Amino acid sequence: MRIGYIRVSTDEQNIERQEAALKTAGVEKIFIDKLSGKNTVRPGLKEMLAYIRDGDIVIVESYSRLARSLKDLICIIDEIRNKKADFYSIKENSDTSSAAGKLIMNIFGALYEFERDCLLERQKEGIEIAKAAGKYKGRKPIKIDNDSFTQFYNSWIKKEIKTCDFMKRFNLKPSTFYRKINEIKKQV
Secondary structure (H helix, E strand, C coil): CEEEEEEECCCCCCCHHHHHHHHHCCCCEEEEEECCCCCCCCHHHHHHHHHCCCCCEEEECCHHHHCCCHHHHHHHHHHHHHCCCEEEECCCCEECCCHHHHHHHHHHHHHHHHHHHHHHHHHHHHHHHHHHCCCCCCCCCCCCCHHHHHHHHHHHHCCCCCHHHHHHHHCCCHHHHHHHHHHHHHHC
16 A cells, blocks of 8 residues: 655645645545644554554655654665565655665664764764863762661562562662662672
8 A cells, every 4th residue: 555644734724736746646644734744643644653564665755744854764664564565755755665665774774873873973072072081970879778778679579569669769770770679689
């Protein structure tokens, strides 16, 4: 099935141009969002992604209608491809069912990965400079009352308290929680 997706940024914007392009492309069902592309939580997009099936093709007027960032575009197209459906952009004439279309998406993926690696390198360099200047201290350790934690730990070991309740009591994420549990086990 040929499925179309239309997005405009506001209620006042007109969808007719995109709708005409999709109908010319033979689209049978259209999903519409009237929200900014920066917002990745879009009801029409969510509904469309839930609707598509193996062998469908999702058609958009242009990449910019589906996503505002390369990262989001790749994530959305990956989700489409994971459902064994294809993606086609009319304006860019890009089709993931063709070898050239797959190549373009792989190039986009490589560009995103490169962009992300550069960002992490700059972040690391900035942290090193801040550390050298004595301005970077890292994350502040979470302060936990050890006596109270040990009491809850003993109840937890006896299965009197659930893990999620234990973590909520001390406002801990799983990694921090289990690190603290391991510290206690070493002391015992």
